[in-house]
Amino acid sequence: MPRHVVIIGGGFGGLCAARALAGADIAITVIDKRNFHLFQPLLYQVATGLLSPAEITTPLRHILKKQRNVSVLLAEAVDFDPAGRRVILADGEVDYDYLIVAAGMVNAYHGHDGWSTFAPGLKTMEDASTIRQKIFYAFEVAERERDPALKQAWLTFTVIGSGSTGIELAGMIAEICRSSLKGEFRTIRPEDAQVLLIEAADRILPGYPPDLSVKAARALDRLGVRTLTGARVVSIDAEGLVYAHPAGRTSIPARTIVWSSGVKASPLAERLAEKTGLPTDRQGRLMVRPDLSVEGYPEIFVIGDMAHVRGKDGRPLPGLAPAATQQGRYVARLIRKRLAGQGEARPFAYFDKGTLSVIGRHQAVAAIGRWHFSGFLAWLLWLFIHLILLINFENRLIVLTRWAFQYFVFSRGGRQLCQEGILKLPISKGGVSESFKPLNRC
């Protein structure tokens, strides 16, 4: 009976671990509550209607179909039994000999969970769909609204948090307003919409070198995004938000708010910490051993965004795809060595490939080691890297086509509002005008 390796999560880490175990004389089960691998770096393009879900997802079964030692299981892992070496599912359980936990992160609202209703974050495909519908629905309501103040509130788009996702979203929303929707309405001008980016730190992109923050801020300004730094959000509701700054508090009426100001480890991290006694950091990430295993349970590994692993500089590794894939490959190698009785491996070492964020047309920032650059070259690099990292050739071709059309004619096809989605949005009914009169009948 071959050994059974169970992998929880089909993201970058889990998928890489599974692939790196190809051909080994083991049975692998990849458990995910969704049936697809999501190319998260382009999720913001789905959230803004440029790409479709099918273009950045690939069914896990399809990716792994030729790897005969892998089974994919659509199921939700909810708990662990480390002593009995079992994963508890919502509707069953699975035994393991080795366990790799790679369940990623979820949105975190720092004790204000009620904010999620009004300011969805962008971690899942469902999130992307919600944000996309909120954005395009806001213009529809604004077109019908006759109260100028409410019209303006519907035309105010606010992104909270200016990490990579935050600036990418703000840049895209600005492009929707200035280009994609131009000329399509009769009582509003989408290009007059306000796009705000709110950051609690004293500069945007706080994880990047300061010179790139300056360049990014300048690029966003040219796109028409208003950036507010040193602004800490203190409340969010259906009408808008309030932020605190050194001079006091300011309230912004805004009906479309996106949260990209915090993530925390998947709730599974807490379950595992409780069962194994493993400590967690402030974001709920598990403090694993240098070989990514769990203290006292050498057969359990935690990889990807869920793991707190320190880099050469002593700081925890960023939640990026390269960290997850390197960890997946490392753990796969380590399991192969153990199965071959070759003793312990060297600690995991992260090879930093740098970071890249796109801001808009011809604009991106890149920090690769000591090399910082921005502008057109960084933008081309971003396009190229993201295109080749897409997992299948068909999607690569289709994404390239979509990008080309957006580049040349500002098209944006993913704008369907589904009925059910609209009904679920928290819309203040009073705001919609009773009787519709188009203003500029020609």
Place this chain on the structure above:
Amino acid sequence: MPRHVVIIGGGFGGLCAARALAGADIAITVIDKRNFHLFQPLLYQVATGLLSPAEITTPLRHILKKQRNVSVLLAEAVDFDPAGRRVILADGEVDYDYLIVAAGMVNAYHGHDGWSTFAPGLKTMEDASTIRQKIFYAFEVAERERDPALKQAWLTFTVIGSGSTGIELAGMIAEICRSSLKGEFRTIRPEDAQVLLIEAADRILPGYPPDLSVKAARALDRLGVRTLTGARVVSIDAEGLVYAHPAGRTSIPARTIVWSSGVKASPLAERLAEKTGLPTDRQGRLMVRPDLSVEGYPEIFVIGDMAHVRGKDGRPLPGLAPAATQQGRYVARLIRKRLAGQGEARPFAYFDKGTLSVIGRHQAVAAIGRWHFSGFLAWLLWLFIHLILLINFENRLIVLTRWAFQYFVFSRGGRQLCQEGILKLPISKGGVSESFKPLNRC
């Protein structure tokens, strides 16, 4: 103050009417509860995961943005006040001088509305999403199921009704089983799944000439679809269906059932009939005058699938896009004439372009006047016509790419199961096995 033409529905009929009124000195308001035009003939390809919603929809505002006499209004029309010349919306009202009602059809269950839970029909994008999720989820459950009888029930796909949509769906589902999913599972063989097509009449495609029904049946048989004619469905529930036939009753355990056995006019037809005294036919379609107007209300027109209009042969026109577009253009011309004081127009006359249904790879049937043909040529014609009818160039290119990949490598990208969708499906919990053991660990 220019005259106000209100059009309810942005389908083929409504959109064509709006476009044919371009440049006229009137104000046009197109009301739709969705913000997009749907290319309905390809909806079954979204329901089977081949195309994405964005690829067969175009925002109504985008199509009409350069036509300055048109406003698009995202709203739900719920009733009429013909005396006051007003359309009642769910949240307001709109006055009109001319009204064109083109709200289409909805699924009809002939008095068994409860069946819709277990056997969704395919009229809307929401329907397509439900069917897509049911199909791909069934394979996931079958992979986990250990009771062979339940496994088989999850692997039995039944399409009720063998009109164009029914045979297109059955053919696509067969291709999913035989080609797209081949080799992706470990405890089931998707190619062993059963695809059934159930028809109450004595032949499939009853609306086509009999010789084409025979050819279609043969083509479906080659694809692995089992066709049951003379079989009237008498009950549907979560476990499967029962059908009556001359020899008695047969029960089929089947967890995935699609309804394509009946449509009726939108509920708006009933509202309009009640308020104007207009009679309706058995399908709820409105019996309009030869100029498509409502008796007693010459300013109200009904076009498209909602209108009961007789062709040269005395039979009601089929619910096809060409009928709707011709009617839209006819009514637009008539309104222009009336505005110019040019008196009444000739009655509407339908120019029959024929019908075409695709069955599978290299297989389609076409009836164009007296000319019937099938096979590879009909298939090429189908591909060509549907591609050029797609409203925008970008989608044409992307759909062509998708088709090419499906043709050569059987790919099918739209297979994501969204969490929310899964939770809403009526799954019999007892059927899912408690503990998952992949069978063929290698």
